[in-house]
Amino acid sequence: MYTLSEENYLKAIYRLSQDEGKITPTAIAESLGNNPASVVDMIRKLSEKQLIEYDKKKGVELTQQGQKDAVLIVRRHRLWEVFLLEKLGYHWDEIHDIAEELEHINNDTLADRLDKFLGFPEYDPHGDPIPKANGKMAKPYSVTLAAMKTGSTCRVAAVRDTSSAFLQYLLKLNIGIGTQIQLVEKITFDNSLVISINGKDHTTVSQKFGENILVE
Amino acid sequence: MYTLSEENYLKAIYRLSQDEGKITPTAIAESLGNNPASVVDMIRKLSEKQLIEYDKKKGVELTQQGQKDAVLIVRRHRLWEVFLLEKLGYHWDEIHDIAEELEHINNDTLADRLDKFLGFPEYDPHGDPIPKANGKMAKPYSVTLAAMKTGSTCRVAAVRDTSSAFLQYLLKLNIGIGTQIQLVEKITFDNSLVISINGKDHTTVSQKFGENILVE
DNA sequence: AAATAAAATTAGTCTTGACTAATTATATTT
DNA sequence: AAATATAATTAGTCAAGACTAATTTTATTT
Ligand SMILES: [Mn+2]
Ligand SMILES: [Mn+2]
Ligand SMILES: [Mn+2]
Ligand SMILES: [Mn+2]
Numbered sequence: 321m322y323t324l325s326e327e328n329y330l331k332a333i334y335r336l337s338q339d340e341g342k343i344t345p346t347a348i349a350e351s352l353g354n355n356p357a358s359v360v361d362m363i364r365k366l367s368e369k370q371l372i373e374y375d376k377k378k379g380v381e382l383t384q385q386g387q388k389d390a391v392l393i394v395r396r397h398r399l400w401e402v403f404l405l406e407k408l409g410y411h412w413d414e415i416h417d418i419a420e421e422l423e424h425i426n427n428d429t430l431a432d433r434l435d436k437f438l439g440f441p442e443y444d445p446h447g448d449p450i451p452k453a454n455g456k457m458a459k460p461y462s463v464t465l466a467a468m469k470t471g472s473t474c475r476v477a478a479v480r481d482t483s484s485a486f487l488q489y490l491l492k493l494n495i496g497i498g499t500q501i502q503l504v505e506k507i508t509f510d511n512s513l514v515i516s517i518n519g520k521d522h523t524t525v526s527q528k529f530g531e532n533i534l535v536e
Numbered sequence: 537m538y539t540l541s542e543e544n545y546l547k548a549i550y551r552l553s554q555d556e557g558k559i560t561p562t563a564i565a566e567s568l569g570n571n572p573a574s575v576v577d578m579i580r581k582l583s584e585k586q587l588i589e590y591d592k593k594k595g596v597e598l599t600q601q602g603q604k605d606a607v608l609i610v611r612r613h614r615l616w617e618v619f620l621l622e623k624l625g626y627h628w629d630e631i632h633d634i635a636e637e638l639e640h641i642n643n644d645t646l647a648d649r650l651d652k653f654l655g656f657p658e659y660d661p662h663g664d665p666i667p668k669a670n671g672k673m674a675k676p677y678s679v680t681l682a683a684m685k686t687g688s689t690c691r692v693a694a695v696r697d698t699s700s701a702f703l704q705y706l707l708k709l710n711i712g713i714g715t716q717i718q719l720v721e722k723i724t725f726d727n728s729l730v731i732s733i734n735g736k737d738h739t740t741v742s743q744k745f746g747e748n749i750l751v752e
Numbered sequence: 753a754a755a756t757a758a759a760a761t762t763a764g765t766c767t768t769g770a771c772t773a774a775t776t777a778t779a780t781t782t
Numbered sequence: 783a784a785a786t787a788t789a790a791t792t793a794g795t796c797a798a799g800a801c802t803a804a805t806t807t808t809a810t811t812t
Contacts, residue, residue, distance in 0.1 A: 325769060346789060358770055360791060365769095376778090376790085408649040421641045427634050433624040541799060562759060574800055576761060581798090592760085592808090 327393055327424055328352060329362050330371060333380055334390035338460070342379030388455055392431070395451040397423035398444035399434050405445045406438065412445045412496070413487035446487075447478020447497050447534060465501060466513065466530030473502040474535035481532040493517060493525075501535065540640055543609055544568060545578050546587060547639075549596055550606035554676070558595030604671055608647070611667040613639035614660035615650050621661045622654065628661045628712070629703035662703075663694020663713050663750060681717060682729065682746030689718040690751035697748040709733060709741075717751065 322330070332351045336343045345363060349356040363380060366372045371386035382390060400422040404415040432453055435441075442458055444450055449458035461477040468474055476499045479486065490496065495517055504522055505514040511527035538546070548567045552559045561579060565572040579596060582588045587602035598606060616638040620631040648669055651657075658674055660666055665674040677693040684690055692715045695702065706712065711733060720738055721730040727743035 323768075344789075345791090354769095355771060356790070357772080357792080361769075407653055408646070410649070418641065418643050418646060422638075425634065425637045430624070430634060433626070437623055539798075560759075561761090570799095571801060572760070573762080573802080577799075 321426055322389070324424055325362065326366065326369075326371075329359075329366060330382075330386060330390045331393045331397075331423075333372060333382060334387070334394065336380075337382060337387075343381070344379055348380065391451045391455045391457075393423050395453075396425075396431050396434075398448055398450040399431060399438060399441070401444045401446070402438050402441045402450070403434060411487075411491065413484040413491065415445060416482055416484075443478070443497075445497070446482050447476075461534035461536060463535055464531050465503065465515075465533040465535050466511070466527055468503045468535065470503055470506055473500060475500055476533055477536040478534040479532060480534055486532060489529075493523060494520075495533075501533075537642055538605070541578065542582065542585075542587075543640055545575075545582060546598075546602060546606045547609045547613075549588060549598060550603070550610065552596075553598060553603075559597070560595055564596065607667045607671045607673075609639050611669075612641075612647050612650075614664060614666040615647060615654060615657070617660045617662070618654050618657045618666070619650060627703075627707065629700040629707065631661060632698055632700075659694070659713075661713070662698050663692075677750035677752060679751055680747050681719065681731075681749040681751050682727070682743055684719045684751065686719055686722055689716060691716055692749055693752040694750040695748060696750060702748060705745075709739065710736075711749075717749075 329348070329352070332348055333343060336347055336351060345356045345359045348354075348363075349359045352359075363372065363374050366386070367374055370383055371389065373381050373383060375381075397419045400419040401415045404410045404418055405412060410418075435450075435453070441450055447461060449460055451457040464480070465474070465476075476495060476497055478497070479490070495501070500518050502516040502519070503513060504516055506512075507514065507524075511530075512524050513527070513530045514522050514524050516522055545564070545568070548564055549559060552563055552567060561572045561575045564570075564579075565575045568575075579588065579590050582602070583590055586599055587605065589597050589599060591597075613635045616635040617631045620626045620634055621628060626634075651666075651669070657666055663677060665676055667673040680696070681690070681692075692711060692713055694713070695706070711717070716734050718732040718735070719729060720732055722728075723730065723740075727746075728740050729743070729746045730738050730740050732738055
């Protein structure tokens with residue numbers, strides 16, 4: 321089907337298409353850690369294959385085919401993450417890099433069998449929705465902890481940042497998907513948040529922290 | 537660690553080292569479906585990396601390091617085959633190609649976790665022994681059905697040929713690992729074998745067939 | 753031993769997917 | 783509107799890993 325690089329580009333472009341604003345070569349380059357010149361080459365290649373369209377005004381956009389294929393890569397990625405966490409006992413800060421490789425293994429029925437084996441999970445270990453075989457998936461969570469009203473209580477639904485630095489920090493704070501968090505106070509000086517984790521003692525976290533936790 | 541190609545060469549050389557006789561560039565080329573000229577390039581590369589030694593007289597030999605690394609690739613391959621068959625429900629003729637890709641995914645603890653998850657299997661679905669984390673493994677089966685005495689009964693322990701053509705044929709004949717086979721008669725004309733499968737009706741198979749079934 | 757066949761090697765080419773450096777196009781300031 | 787900064791693109795290079803075609807080496811026949 322596609323090369324490793326093509327798939328990684330497709331997925332990167334898909335990820336960027338979730339944010340608002342146009343997708344520039346520079347943005348793709350940054351997200352992959354590549355040089356913009358290399359990105360321009362690949363944009364040409366993927367355009368020829370009709371997976372994307374590039375217009376200086378509109379930036380890069382996935383075609384229907386490109387979108388479909390990208391979503392299937394995301395599906396594989398997230399299913400493998402569930403496998404690594406639930407079946408092999410990895411922690412949520414260790415699974416992304418391995419899934420990054422597993423996602424490229426393609427076989428007619430592999431993803432579907434894995435899906436079935438895992439019990440058709442709806443969300444991956446970071447709270448991201450797992451696309452179904454037909455490409456449909458639940459709407460991603462979007463309300464951040466930072467946006468909650470003081471005094472309100474919520475449940476951690478997903479993390480926006482999936483760097484191991486952040487995930488390990490959460491592990492240390494005993495915060496995971498499903499954790500109850502009460503927003504006790506917002507410090508007006510720097511928007512730091514005083515929170516209570518699972519009804520326990522108060523902890524203070526930064527605004528940046530609060531913006532990377534998605535709640536419901 | 538190593539590139540995909542380096543790993544595939546290492547594994548191919550390891551496989552060839554199980555047979556007797558010296559390992560030539562041509563033999564490696566055939567086993568990988570590559571051109572001998574390409575093999576010569578890679579022999580140079582792997583020699584520089586001290587994974588093999590090449591001597592026109594002795595042919596290609598794995599160094600200790602090369603042997604160790606090759607065995608770990610084989611370990612991953614066979615563990616994934618068990619996973620695909622037992623957990624995802626694939627048939628034994630479908631798993632090799634997928635494992636061929638999965639084997640290259642490396643991560644400190646992935647193979648060991650998979651091993652544990654699978655219950656530390658001793659043999660893969662084709663009856664090949666699975667190397668342990670330390671590189672040790674059971675001795676492969678070596679007695680062929682064709683070498684059995686007429687009248688004797690044995691148990692299928694492994695298959696030598698793992699092509700899907702052969703495996704599907706076995707599937708059709710209802711022969712798998714563990715199947716009881718009685719060698720009823722050897723046809724002297726062409727060494728065809730008349731066998732009884734699991735005590736059922738007699739079937740005739742070729743000599744080549746008998747040489748690709750390993751029994752105990 | 754010479755002739756022939758087969759295997760190994762070399763030399764040169766190609767594709768993929770990166771890179772750097774230079775150039776051109778587009779935005780942003782002044 | 784110029785000047786300047788940033789972004790995009792082009793041109794040229796490189797390494798990996800494959801290939802073909804030509805040559806050299808080694809084995810096998812006659
Ligand atoms: Mn990837
Ligand atoms: Mn994830
Ligand atoms: Mn392989
Ligand atoms: Mn096998």
